[in-house]
Amino acid sequence: MDSFIGIRFKKETAKRFQEFSKTHFKSHTEALDTILDFFFYNEISPKEKLGPTGRTIEASIKKRINAVIAIIRDMEKCQTKPTVAMLESLFQTEEPKTKPLILEKKIIEEKNEVCPPAGRASFREKLNGSNEL
Template identity: 75%
Template sequence: MDTFIGIRFKKETAKRFQEFSRTHFRSHTEAMAAMLDFFFYNEISPKEKLGPTGRTIEASIKKRINAVIAIMRDVEKTQTKPTAAMIASLFQAEEAPKKPLILEKAMREEKKEIRRKAGEKGFQKKLNTNNEL
């Protein structure tokens, strides 16, 4: 069996250590060994701060998220909505009057000439028939 040694602690610290070791370990020796191993293997000092806690990280993330939301709202107001409105107004513009193609113009003129010629011949025939009476 291992031998024990007495170490002097203040009463408050000794009570805190006893409560901690009872809840997490079987003996005070195991608790002290685990704490010493933790600091040794992780190469940290008990006097060092390990960094921000969960609450401070959560608060900083919430602030950043709120800032991103504000930026997105600003972009939507100043860029997205006006651009969408301009594009919509372009599509809603009245259609330009339909101009016939050059080929269509030429075909229309030819049809008019054919009608005139046919009309003149028909008119002349009627004149000839009327004169013969």
Template identity: 70%
Template sequence: MDSFIGVRFKKETAKRFQEFSRTHFKSHTEAMSSMLDFFFYNEISPKETFGPTGRTIEASLKKRINAVIAIMRDMEKTQTKPTVAMMELLFQNEDLTQNPSHSSMNFKEEKKEVRFKEKLNLNNEL
């Protein structure tokens, strides 16, 4: 049987360790051994910080995603919708000109009206 040794901890720290140990390990010895192995094999100190946490990364990603959404909405309002509206108007006008009843009447009316007359310039012909 292994022998035990007493280590002194503050009461609050000892309670935190006991709760952690009970939830993740079978015994307190196994918990302490695993934690020490983790720091030893990964060559890190418990006092080091690993950088941004998952929550801070998630928050910054959400901000960037919201910014991209705002840019896309602005593009839709200022570029896409007006362009679609112009394209629809063009196609509506094209449909009217392709309709034979309307286009033949418009063409006949246009032939009757002469908007510009050719002007003879006698000075240029000499």
């Protein structure tokens, strides 16, 4: 059987250790062994700070995620949606224009194009200085 030795601690520290030991381990010896092993195997000092806590890491990650979301939304608004709209406009087909079914309308339009309007003829007469056509 292992022998015990007495170590002197302040009352407050001893009470804190006893509460910690009862909640996590079977005995005080096992608790102290595990704590010492942790520091020994991880090669850290109990006086060192291990870096940011879980809360600060979580806050930092949330900020970065929000920044990524903002970047993606900006890309959607400025790049993806206009590009998709341009591609859709390229692939949309317009209905062919319907040809007029009545031939008389076409003949009337052709006659108007061949004959000069009345205003032009009178303008030519004035330029030439003669009343002849």
